[in-house]
Amino acid sequence: MAINQVQTRAGPVEAEVTGTGIPILILHGSPGGIDAARTMSHFLDKHVFQCICLSRPGYLNTSLSRTHRSIDDEADLVAALLDALQIPRVGVLAWSGGGGVAYQLAARHPQRVFAMVAIAAVSKAWIAPKTPLAERVMFGTKFGAKVVDFMSAKVPEHVVQGALEGEGSLRGEELETLAKQVMEDPAQRQVVLEMASTVNVGGPRKEGWLNDVKNFAAIKSLGLEQVQCPVLLVHGDADTDAVPSYSEDAHARLPLSILVMMPRGTHLCFYAHPQAREVQAQATKFFWDHAQRP
Structure with missing residues (x-):
């Protein structure tokens, strides 16, 4: 139903x-x-x-x-x-x-x-933490939402790594290793990319x-x-x-x-x-x- x-x-x-x-x-x-x-x-x-x-x-x-x-x-x-x-x-x-x-x-x-x-x-x-201007534009405006959707389609690896970096303390090789693992797993990649399009705080x-x-x-x-x-x-x-x-x-x-x-x-x-x-x-x-x- x-x-x-x-x-x-x-x-x-x-x-x-x-x-x-x-x-x-x-x-x-x-x-x-x-x-x-x-x-x-x-x-x-x-x-x-x-x-x-x-x-x-x-x-x-x-x-x-x-x-x-x-x-x-x-x-x-x-x-x-x-x-x-x-x-x-x-x-x-x-x-x-x-x-x-x-x-x-x-x-x-x-x-x-x-x-x-x-x-x-x-x-x-x-x-709620204070967010830098660039993040407010990317995740708080219609323009930012379009950019995220475009990047998810064209350079999904950047969106995945950016999401993991923004949601945790992993950096350097540790972050890159996890991002690679997520990109190689269709289910995990799908969740991260789909979630990226739902976190815009505008509109x-x-x-x-x-x-x-x-x-x-x-x-x-x-x-x-x-x-x-x-x-x-x-x-x-x-x-x-x-x-x-x-x-x-x-x-x-x-x-x-x-x-x-x-x-x-x-x-x-x-x-x-x-x-x-x-x-x-x-x-x-x-x-x-x-x-x-x-």
Whole structure:
């Protein structure tokens, strides 16, 4: 079943449901959109898992309410989406900025989430770093978006290496080795290139990005201690976008969690790393195992 716009009691949401089987809700990062959620779901077998992809509030075609703009509000909106789709319980796959709403969904609506895989997920206050002018042009304007798309088509190796460099502390030979490995793996290359086209903070993603930045800076608690479902935390120890302490602190506070720290992994390590397939298989089994439990 494919859906573009779902009407919920809390407002319309750009969403689609693909595949059959165990329902997995995909929560993209910041910035992002339904396109980023689709890319996140590539590793899930659509004959085994039903993927619910959406654009979070303020991204692409999910409007941001004038009055209900908090992370709590977003969690309630997601619950309303599940109601509209008549899906009682889901596994949650959240990456980076999607972590806040994932934790709040599980804390506020515990009966709706049977398990969570949280990748480099925000679990406490996050302050957006200041970006150089060149980056603001490349990832904040229509011109920059066109340049990224052109480079992805003509010189994808530069886009891949630039993404890995920008999302971690790898440099020199270590960075070049990982970039080469990613370029030689069709699935990993595809994810990095697709993600590069979803991280522009301007245009139809601007409102969501600015709201996320404001909300993340003001985080006091995401109710991690109230999360009843098991959580698989995945993080790279070379991540500079969301530093490893986000998952380490979450692991210490969550009642049921497993922490997987990927060596020399960047913010993209779940999808672009020598151990990516192994950890993806672990995540798949995690969802499968916990979906079978009452």
